[in-house]
Amino acid sequence: MIQIYHANNTRGIRPIWLCEELGIEYSVTKIDFSQEFRRQPEWRMMNPVGKVPVLEDGKLRMFESGAMVEYLLTRYGEGRLHPNPSSDAYAHYLQWLWFGEATLSRPLGEIVNHRREFQGDKEIPEVVAEMGNRAGECLTAIADAVENQHFICGDAFTAADIMLGYGLHLSELLVPEKMPEKLQPYWAGLKQRTAFQIAKSA
Ligand SMILES: N[C@@H](CCC(=O)N[C@@H](CS)C(=O)NCC(=O)O)C(=O)O
Incomplete structure (x- = not known):
């Protein structure tokens, strides 16, 4: 299942919103948004610049919210929520x-x-x-x-x-x-x- 690492009011809202619109199953893990947490090597392994959000889909991991949106659409969107790419x-x-x-x-x-x-x-x-x-x-x-x-x-x-x-x-x-x-x-x-x-x- 898709896992979205998120903190209140951050860009994690985007992939979560899209999953909801598309009816994609996902789960959210809330992270500590403090700088101390985000500077830890464990979080830097998830996001090399220590930011939020992160998305995992099986073994795949992403750390850029717009790319997550495009990925989810391409992989699971079945043509929904965007115009025809040749238009x-x-x-x-x-x-x-x-x-x-x-x-x-x-x-x-x-x-x-x-x-x-x-x-x-x-x-x-x-x-x-x-x-x-x-x-x-x-x-x-x-x-x-x-x-x-x-x-x-x-x-x-x-x-x-x-x-x-x-x-x-x-x-x-x-x-x-x-x-x-x-x-x-x-x-x-x-x-x-x-x-x-x-x-x-x-
Ligand atoms: N372009 C990135 C920006 C990520 C970003 O700036 N996230 C903010 C939260 S919405 C953050 O983690 N800020 C902490 C910081 O920059 O130290 C994306 O869209 O994912």
């Missing part, structure tokens, strides 16, 4: 799937990392503000793209919504003031999905 829509889908991690989640992650490393009055507000602005630009781009549609690829929910959805979840926790009003219908639709709610509280 133009697929290029658009891939773009937003990657945007969810590489462009939106990056500045959000930097806010979390900065606050962990520079606690209390050591925090540099300009750094946090700059990362918040970068995330805000991404949130505006998403809001513009979904203005007249239910999901990022139109009427059909896809795995790109899962990749973006985690970034929106993090945005709501870290920079709610940067979420444009017109993003709300899209985000509300993602949030009310049972699979997301299960993943969020896994």
